[in-house]
Amino acid sequence: MADVAIVGIGQTTYETRKETLSLQELIFEAASLALADAGVRRQDLDSVVLAAKDLVDGRGISNMQNAGPAGSYLKDEIRVANDGLYALILAYMQIVSGSSNLALVVSWSKCSETNLDAISVAEFEPFFQRPVGLSEKVALALQAHEVLGRFERARAAASETVCRARAAALHNARAHLRRAVTRAEVEASEPVSWPLRQLDLCPASDGACALVLAARDRAATLCPTPAWILGVGWSSDGYEIGERSLSDSPSARRAADEAYRGASLASARDIDVVELVVRSSFQEMVVLDALGLCAAGEADRVIVEGRGDDGALRLTPSGGALASNPVSAVGLVAAAEVASQVMGRAGGHQVDDVRLGLAHGTSGQCLQSNGVVLIGAER
Amino acid sequence: MESQERSTRIAGRWDIPYEYAAGVTATRFFQELKDHQRILGRRCPECRRVLLPPRAFCERCFVRTDEWVEVGPKGYVETFTVTYEAFAGLRQPPYVIGLIKLDGASTKLAHFVGEVNATKPDALLARVKDGFRVEAVFKTERHGSILDIEYFRPVADGVRA
Amino acid sequence: MRNGRRRTAVGVVGVGQTRYGRRDEVSTPDLVFEAVTAALAHARLDRAEIGAVFFASAPDALIGVNEPDQWCAGAAGAVGKPYLRISTGGSTGSSAAIAAYYAVASGRCEVALAVAVERANESRAVQLLMNTNFDPIYEREFAINAISCYALATADHMVRYGTTEEQLAKISVRNHRNALRNPYAHLKLDITVDDVLRSRMLCWPVKLLDTCPRSDGACAIVIASGARARDLRPKPAWVQGLQSFSDGYFLGDREILSYRDHLALAAQEAYRQADVIDPLKEIDVAELQNPFTISEAMAVEALGFCEVGGAGAFVDAGLPEMAGELPINPSGGVLSSNPVGATSLVRVAEAALQVMGEADARQVRGVRRALAQCSGGAIQFGTVVILGDEPIGG
Numbered sequence: 001m002a003d004v005a006i007v008g009i010g011q012t013t014y015e016t017r018k019e020t021l022s023l024q025e026l027i028f029e030a031a032s033l034a035l036a037d038a039g040v041r042r043q044d045l046d047s048v049v050l051a052a053k054d055l056v057d058g059r060g061i062s063n064m065q066n067a068g069p070a071g072s073y074l075k076d077e078i079r080v081a082n083d084g085l086y087a088l089i090l091a092y093m094q095i096v097s098g099s100s101n102l103a104l105v106v107s108w109s110k111c112s113e114t115n116l117d118a119i120s121v122a123e124f125e126p127f128f129q130r131p132v133g134l135s136e137k138v139a140l141a142l143q144a145h146e147v148l149g150r151f152e153r154a155r156a157a158a159s160e161t162v163c164r165a166r167a168a169a170l171h172n173a174r175a176h177l178r179r180a181v182t183r184a185e186v187e188a189s190e191p192v193s194w195p196l197r198q199l200d201l202c203p204a205s206d207g208a209c210a211l212v213l214a215a216r217d218r219a220a221t222l223c224p225t226p227a228w229i230l231g232v233g234w235s236s237d238g239y240e241i242g243e244r245s246l247s248d249s250p251s252a253r254r255a256a257d258e259a260y261r262g263a264s265l266a267s268a269r270d271i272d273v274v275e276l277v278v279r280s281s282f283q284e285m286v287v288l289d290a291l292g293l294c295a296a297g298e299a300d301r302v303i304v305e306g307r308g309d310d311g312a313l314r315l316t317p318s319g320g321a322l323a324s325n326p327v328s329a330v331g332l333v334a335a336a337e338v339a340s341q342v343m344g345r346a347g348g349h350q351v352d353d354v355r356l357g358l359a360h361g362t363s364g365q366c367l368q369s370n371g372v373v374l375i376g377a378e379r
Numbered sequence: 380m381e382s383q384e385r386s387t388r389i390a391g392r393w394d395i396p397y398e399y400a401a402g403v404t405a406t407r408f409f410q411e412l413k414d415h416q417r418i419l420g421r422r423c424p425e426c427r428r429v430l431l432p433p434r435a436f437c438e439r440c441f442v443r444t445d446e447w448v449e450v451g452p453k454g455y456v457e458t459f460t461v462t463y464e465a466f467a468g469l470r471q472p473p474y475v476i477g478l479i480k481l482d483g484a485s486t487k488l489a490h491f492v493g494e495v496n497a498t499k500p501d502a503l504l505a506r507v508k509d510g511f512r513v514e515a516v517f518k519t520e521r522h523g524s525i526l527d528i529e530y531f532r533p534v535a536d537g538v539r540a
Numbered sequence: 541m542r543n544g545r546r547r548t549a550v551g552v553v554g555v556g557q558t559r560y561g562r563r564d565e566v567s568t569p570d571l572v573f574e575a576v577t578a579a580l581a582h583a584r585l586d587r588a589e590i591g592a593v594f595f596a597s598a599p600d601a602l603i604g605v606n607e608p609d610q611w612c613a614g615a616a617g618a619v620g621k622p623y624l625r626i627s628t629g630g631s632t633g634s635s636a637a638i639a640a641y642y643a644v645a646s647g648r649c650e651v652a653l654a655v656a657v658e659r660a661n662e663s664r665a666v667q668l669l670m671n672t673n674f675d676p677i678y679e680r681e682f683a684i685n686a687i688s689c690y691a692l693a694t695a696d697h698m699v700r701y702g703t704t705e706e707q708l709a710k711i712s713v714r715n716h717r718n719a720l721r722n723p724y725a726h727l728k729l730d731i732t733v734d735d736v737l738r739s740r741m742l743c744w745p746v747k748l749l750d751t752c753p754r755s756d757g758a759c760a761i762v763i764a765s766g767a768r769a770r771d772l773r774p775k776p777a778w779v780q781g782l783q784s785f786s787d788g789y790f791l792g793d794r795e796i797l798s799y800r801d802h803l804a805l806a807a808q809e810a811y812r813q814a815d816v817i818d819p820l821k822e823i824d825v826a827e828l829q830n831p832f833t834i835s836e837a838m839a840v841e842a843l844g845f846c847e848v849g850g851a852g853a854f855v856d857a858g859l860p861e862m863a864g865e866l867p868i869n870p871s872g873g874v875l876s877s878n879p880v881g882a883t884s885l886v887r888v889a890e891a892a893l894q895v896m897g898e899a900d901a902r903q904v905r906g907v908r909r910a911l912a913q914c915s916g917g918a919i920q921f922g923t924v925v926i927l928g929d930e931p932i933g934g
Binding site: 384386388391393397399401402405430431432438439457458459460461462463464466469476478479486487488489500504507508525 | 677678685687688691698742793797
Binding site: 020023025041042072073130 | 391393394395396397398399400401403404405434436438439441
């Protein structure tokens with residue numbers, strides 16, 4: 001029996017530059033939307049859990065300035081510095097531990113205010129990695145190289161991943177990039193770092209997302225059809241990209257196993273919709289495989305053909321990070337999208353008959369750390 | 380016996396540019412400073428506080444603010460400090476920073492206090508106790524920033540705290 | 541506020557600290573490893589038994605590596621485990637302890653580890669980067685930094701309550717003297733009130749000896765649930781109360797620039813959870829996060845150890861001395877050692893050691909209940925953790 005449900009969702013649109021809003025105003029918008037959606041006031045909250053990164057925000061200890069717009073005035077507020085899905089996981093544990101009845105989880109990015117490439121360089125340690133020019137794009141390219149070695153049809157699968165994401169985004173009114181692309185276009189786009197091309201990478205999007213979480217009894221009074229959190233798992237691999245296989249993600253495997261166990265899931269086939277976070281097109285097959293969402297070693301084929309053995313692949317109907325990338329918030333967006341699907345509120349990109357969905361998020365370079373949250377219609 | 384092993388240091392520098400979006404509210408505030416030397420606060424429709432610096436929403440009531448209210452240009456320094464230490468990358472000392480309650484505002488504005496003797500903070504403290512009345516001094520060349528106000532200077536206008 | 545669940549008993553079963561100060565001979569991951577292995581050894585646990593790891597450091601620019609948690613994953617013992625990073629400024633370390641508490645109290649795991657690290661000595665522009673904590677739209681140009689912010693609070697306290705620089709100096713004298721008995725402490729100074737008053741003026745009225753050093757260092761604690769905690773240690777430091785609150789950001793929004801509101805509310809809630817009615821009598825020792833002498837003064841008021849405005853009299857009466865009614869900071873406090881991202885976890889760790897009876901030369905006699913108070917942001921975040929020799933709940 002589930003202890004925690006999502007009872008309110010707020011997302012802003014995702015755009016290149018939200019020029020008329022300051023960062024605080026952007027956060028306020030998402031937080032207000034979620035509170036209104038749940039039918040609760042800020043005063044009703046017991047806690048606020050944030051996910052944000054100082055460097056992306058351009059403010060040291062960014063939750064100093066951003067806690068208020070996220071509803072934290074004289075509230076129990078805490079911030080994780082990982083992807084937004086991890087804030088959801090912490091809030092979940094906070095509620096189950098009895099420390100909160102009603103929590104607001106908020107995450108955001110205003111990438112237009114900065115240069116993500118410059119920031120990504122800072123993510124590499126200065127002794128061995130920065131001097132040799134490692135940046136996120138270079139690391140993703142190294143990973144893509146390894147993926148080419150593991151999956152025979154990797155290049156085609158990566159291109160198909162992009163095409164499918166961009167096609168899906170046409171039906172998502174909030175999505176940032178709303179233009180379909182072809183495989184040929186992907187493979188002819190500007191080279192970035194071999195084998196990665198421009199269209200293999202995510203855009204940089206301004207946007208924010210917020211969810212209201214409630215403890216079981218509270219959820220029942222607030223919402224006729226909440227989206228129940230049925231299973232949670234998260235885990236980390238080592239930091240050194242030279243010390244692990246980049247074409248696999250053991251931490252994603254462990255995260256999925258833990259989540260499936262928590263939800264007493266008989267088989268991954270019971271999952272009706274999946275929102276994955278990828279930082280490059282080549283990551284999707286790695287994640288699909290690691291989450292056990294297709295037969296082992298078949299992820300490239302499944303992506304290219306658009307279907308697994310048991311039917312159409314209902315993968316990232318929102319378009320995901322390849323279409324909208326508010327960098328630190330993407331995992332929370334994945335959860336918001338899955339919750340919307342489960343609640344039947346995903347509008348133009350609603351998938352039919354969704355009872356159970358999986359939201360994935362990642363932190364660190366090249367899938368070093370992963371989180372999985374299973375969200376469903378039934379307790 | 381202690382090890383004689385060395386540990387070296389590697390230099391590093393972060394060079395990360397930012398262009399912070401001020402939003403419509405702050406932009407209007409800066410425009411008023413620049414064009415009209417007027418200081419505007421923003422009122423919350425629920426708690427009725429006039430927020431300075433102005434904000435598009437009130438974080439306590441969690442609603443959008445809806446009214447511009449002119450405040451100051453005079454007020455009281457309620458708290459201050461004098462910086463003597465030169466901090467890398469920040470302005471040359473000594474300088475006085477105060478929290479200033481402008482007439483009509485519910486919150487205090489952080490800004491410089493000028494035309495005072497920075498070497499005698501005890502004297503400044505005595506003034507705060509009595510009611511340290513100040514007024515805004517605007518720059519002749521303004522660019523639309525909080526520093527269009529150069530500082531706040533003491534003024535004797537008979538208004539008691 | 542509580543959702544009616546019976547609270548699981550959770551206790552601190554292991555503490556590890558590194559020596560605080562300039563640690564030129566080690567890298568950041570080395571420091572983390574040192575603290576984690578010490579905590580595991582103290583808890584007599586193998587890394588395999590840790591169910592989740594919570595990493596704390598803040599702000600990023602002090603360490604100079606973005607996402608230092610990822611870099612330190614191996615050193616933190618987190619490879620193969622659930623791992624996340626908490627970042628809430630000065631209160632980051634205690635926030636990581638709270639996150640670890642959630643993991644155990646929710647039943648997600650039986651044993652969790654919180655580790656916090658600081659490398660302040662690698663930054664060449666500490667106050668400049670502290671300045672980036674302030675709003676770029678309205679405030680950053682005023683060169684507000686950590687020191688000027690607390691200087692504003694000191695001046696305010698003096699105006700409002702007549703607190704004197706001498707009274708604040710006594711806080712410094714006592715903290716520094718206590719550090720002489722703490723092998724981990726950075727500064728070990730035997731000073732007088734005069735020494736403090738004559739020390740270099742930074743931002744009036746804050747002088748050099750009213751404030752803290754810049755220390756490298758790391759701290760780790762192991763938290764376990766009821767049955768497991770009892771297996772591991774005869775005297776765990778049980779979590780009896782635990783609460784955080786955040787205040788508004790703009791310094792000028794506060795009617796009074798102090799710890800009232802957020803910290804006082806956190807204390808009230810923590811006392812309620814711990815069944816504490818009269819803190820001065822029922823708390824046997826306190827570890828308060830005091831990067832500035834004014835921090836301690838504001839904290840004792842907000843925590844209800846004395847009335848609002850009474851911090852000066854509290855100090856004059858000798859109540860916080862080691863032999864006093866309520867010893868404060870036997871460790872020497874933050875005035876003696878300030879590994880910024882770890883400092884608040886050190887408060888929890890020191891409080892835990894007092895309850896366990898393992899604080900060596902700095903042990904207060906007969907401790908049954910200890911309080912750790914933590915702060916973060918510019919007088920914005922407040923946390924209270926109460927540890928005791930009996931669990932509340934399961």
